[in-house]
Amino acid sequence: MAKDKANRPRRPRAETPRGFRDWFGAEVEARAAMLGAITEVYRRYGFDPLETSGIETVEALGKFLPDVDRPNEGVFAFQDDDETWLALRYDLTAPLARVYAQHQQTLPTPYRRFAVGPVWRNEKPGPGRFRQFWQCDADTVGAASVAADAEICAMLADALEAAGISRGDYLVRINNRKVLDGVMEVAGLHDVSDPTRFSIERGIVVRAIDKLDRLGPDGVLALLGEGRKDDSGDFTRGANLSTQQIEIIMGFVDASRLVREELENGPPNPDLRIPSGMGFVVEDADRHSEGVGRLWNWAVLDHLMRLVGQSRSGEEGIRELGEIIDLLQAQGYGPDRIRLDPSVVRGLGYYTGPVYEAELTFEILDEKGRPRQFGSVAGGGRYDDLVKRFTGQLTPATGVSIGVDRLLAALAAKGRGPKEGGGPVVVCVMDRARMADYAAMTGALRAAGLRAETFLGGGKMAKQLAYADRRMSPVAVIAGEDEFARGVVQLKDMALGARLAAGIETNEEWKAQPAQLEVPRDRLVEAVEAMIARAGG
C-alpha cells in the first residue's frame, strides 16, 4: 500500500492551548522560591499542608464563581464514565470544604491548613489573564472568632513581605459582608421574612461594587440604575434602584473617599462616635499624635455606624471589624498595612462575614504603556456556610488565597523578575571515542556538588561554546587529543569572557586574568571551583 500524501494526517500544531502558558527555567525557580517563602510563613503560623487532586465532582465544587449565569460556566467540566460530572477545581477553598466535611472526625478542630497548586477557570483569556494559575492558600476551619480573621490578615501582610513586596508597596483592605447586608437592609433590598426576595438585585449590586476599581464610581452608579453600556457596545443590565437606594449604597461604596475628605478638610471629627461597649477604644493618641493615618480605621467605623448602625447585621459587622482592627493594632499592624475599606466585597458567592483583599499600591505600565495601579494579588474572607452545604451543620471558616502568578508578575513589573544564571559547567566533546573520559570528568565535577554536563549534541567547538554561553555556564572544559596526551585540560572562563565581550569589565586587574587556563587533569575539580569563585567574587 503506497502512501498517498493527501491521505497523510496533517501535523498537529505546536501551540500552547489558548489562554494557557509555559514557564521556563528561571521563571519556575522564581515561583518555587516565592512559594517556599510564603508557605514558610504559613507554617510558622501553625498551618499544615493539604493537597487535593485537581479534579472534584461538580456538585462538590458548587457554583460560586462571579459573573456566571449558566451552569458549569466558568469551570472545565466533563462527564465520568459512571455519568458523574467532574470538573477542574476553580479555587482551593471549595476542595477544602469538601475535605473537612469528609474527614472532620479525624481532623483537629480548628483545622488549619495551607495548600498550594494550580486552579483552572474556563474564562475568556486576556492580556496577563490565564486559564490556569497558581494559588497559595491558608484557612482556619472551625474557628468562629474574628480573631481568626485578624490572624489571617496579619499573616497575609507577613507573607507578602516574605515574598519580596516591601512594606508600603501593599495594603490589606478589610470589609465585612455583614455590613453590606446592613446596607441592603437599610436600602430596602433585604426582606427578613423572605431572604430570597431581591436576590437578583443584590447580586447585581455586589458585582457592581466589586468593579469599582475598574469602572470608577460613575460605572457603579450606572449599574445600580438602569444599566451600563461598555466600550464594545455590550449592555449590562442594571439593578434599577431608586435614587434614594442608590444614594445609600454609594455612601457605602464610596466611603473611603467620603472619610478621606472628612479627615482632610478639617480637624478629626470631634464627634467621632466610636461605638461604645464594643471592645475597642480610641485612645487620645489615635486622635491627635499621628494624624489621619492612625485614625483612619476608626473614622471608617464611625462613618459606617452612621450609615447602617441601626441595622442588626450592620451593627454586628461593624463590631466584628472593630474587634479585628483592635487585635491587629495591638500587634502593631496599623492602617499603613491593614486598613478598612467598604468598597471591598470580593466576587465569590460564598463569603458570609469579614472579607479582605491585598492590593499592590505602586504603579506599573499597562500593555498600552499607560500607568495604572497593579491592583489585587490576594483575597479571602469568612465562609461559614461552605462546609454546611455538605453536612448541614454550621462550620465557621475563614481564609486567604494569594495569587502567586500575579505576585510574580508584579515583581517582574518592578524590575525584580526571575534572574537567569547558575548554569552548568559544560565539558566539551572533541573526540567521540573519548566519551567515557569526558563522562568521568563530568562525574568528578558533579561529585563535588557542581552542576556539570558532557556536551551531548552535535557540532564542533564553536557550537559547543555557543551552547555553554546560552546555558550561562561559568566554565567550559576542553580536552582533545593533545590535552589527553599531556594529561591536562583547558578551562575557559565563560563568565569573564562574557563580561569582557560586553565591555563590563574595565578593571585592569580583571583584564589581566586569562579567560583560558591550562590545568593538570587531576586538578580539574579544584581549578573549576576556583574559577567559579573568582567569577562570583
Add this chain to the structure above:
Amino acid sequence: MAKDKANRPRRPRAETPRGFRDWFGAEVEARAAMLGAITEVYRRYGFDPLETSGIETVEALGKFLPDVDRPNEGVFAFQDDDETWLALRYDLTAPLARVYAQHQQTLPTPYRRFAVGPVWRNEKPGPGRFRQFWQCDADTVGAASVAADAEICAMLADALEAAGISRGDYLVRINNRKVLDGVMEVAGLHDVSDPTRFSIERGIVVRAIDKLDRLGPDGVLALLGEGRKDDSGDFTRGANLSTQQIEIIMGFVDASRLVREELENGPPNPDLRIPSGMGFVVEDADRHSEGVGRLWNWAVLDHLMRLVGQSRSGEEGIRELGEIIDLLQAQGYGPDRIRLDPSVVRGLGYYTGPVYEAELTFEILDEKGRPRQFGSVAGGGRYDDLVKRFTGQLTPATGVSIGVDRLLAALAAKGRGPKEGGGPVVVCVMDRARMADYAAMTGALRAAGLRAETFLGGGKMAKQLAYADRRMSPVAVIAGEDEFARGVVQLKDMALGARLAAGIETNEEWKAQPAQLEVPRDRLVEAVEAMIARAGG
C-alpha cells in the same frame, strides 16, 4: 414563599471523586522532600526546570497510551468553546515535545529540562492505582548519541538513591526497541516494503511482553497464540502466531532466565561471542574475577546477538546497548545497579530506541497480605519521532519519568513513610478578653522562628490541650487571670507528657523533670526554646 423540604436541593456528597485521593500534612511534606532530593540530582546533571499547564490540545498530546483502542480513551478530554478538543496531560513527555517544537528557535540544543507535576489518566482505578499521580521527569532533546541514554540511566540510579532507596533495593533494567524490531523481523512480523503490515500483531506482542511481570511466561505465551482468558472470564484476543514465531519471541522475552541458566549451570560460556568492533570489550577480569554478576550484561548481549544479530535493526540495537553498558561500566555503574533485560519494552507507543525501567527489588505485602515484588517505579526511553510529529524534522530525544507517588508508597511499605511531628506551640485561651495578650505571646514566639498559634476554637482547657496533643505540639502555653496578675505563664511540656503517658520514659532523671513549668512572661520565648531543645535531646 415558604420553604418546602421536598424542594430543597439535596446536599452534595463530601467524597473524593472516584480514583482520586487527598494528601495530608506529613504526606505532602514527604513528597516535597523527595521531589527536592530528585530535582537536586537533575539540576546537578545540568537539567533546567520547565513547567507546562495541565491542559494540552488533544492533537498535541497524540495517542500513545497503551491498551487503548477508542480515541480519547485514557485521557480526560473536553471541548473548548471554540470547539478545540482539550485534554489533561497523561504524561510530561508529550507536552515537552510540543514545547520544543514550538520554541526550538530560542531554546538551547540539546535542550535539557526537568519537570515535576501531576498527570491524569482516565483509567479504571484500583487498589493503589489512582487517576492523578505525580511524575518527576528529565529529558534531553536534540542529542542523537546513546551517551544521552547512558547518562539518563546513571542519573536515574543516583536519583533513586537520593530519594532514599538503598543501593541493592533497586535495579535499572535496559533494553532497546530496535532489538525488539529485529525480533519482529526475524519472526516475520516486519515487512520492510510495507511497515504498516502486521502492525496489529506487533501491538499485541508488545503489550503481551509488557505484561510478563504480571502474567508470567505462560500468560505471554497464550497472548502470542490464540489468546487468554483472565480470572474474571474476560477473553483477550491473541496474535495467533505460529509455533516457530512464538519460539523466537519467547527466546527474547525470556532471555533473562535463559542467560541466568547458562551462567549458573556451568563456567561462563567460553565461546562468549561479544560482537567485535562494537566499541566494547570484555576484559579477562569480567570473565573470571567477579563471577556471574559482572558478566551479566555481556552474556545478554551475546544471547541477543545469536538471536537477532542477522537483522539490521537488531544488530544496531545491540551495538547501542553495548555502547551504553560500556559508558556506564566506565563510570562504575555495574549490573548490580543497571542491567540489560530483554523483557523491558515499556507500554507507551512513542519509543524508538533504548528503553529503561527502574524496579524496586524488595518484597512487600500486597493488599491480601501476600508477598510480592514492589515492581516498577520509573521508566523511560528514546523517542526520536515525537517532536517530528509537529515539525516534520527528525529530532532525537530521550528521557525518564519517576513515578513519585509509587516511590513514596514503596518507602512507606518499607516502614519509612512520612513521620508526623514538628507541630506548633499552642497558646491556650483562658480569658477571651485577653485575646490581644495571647496574640502578642504567639507573635513573640513566631518572631523567634518557632511555629506557634493562639488556640482559636471553642472549648475549655481539656479540649485545648487535647487539640495541642493532636497537633503534636511540643509545648502548650497557659495563662489565666492569676498568671496575668503575677506576670507569669505556665508551660506544659506536651512531648514529655506524651512520653510519660505512653510509658516510654522510664529513666528516673526524665521522670524528675516537671511536665509543667512556671516562667516569667518576659522569659517566655527562651523558656519555650529550652523546653523544645530538651524534648529533642
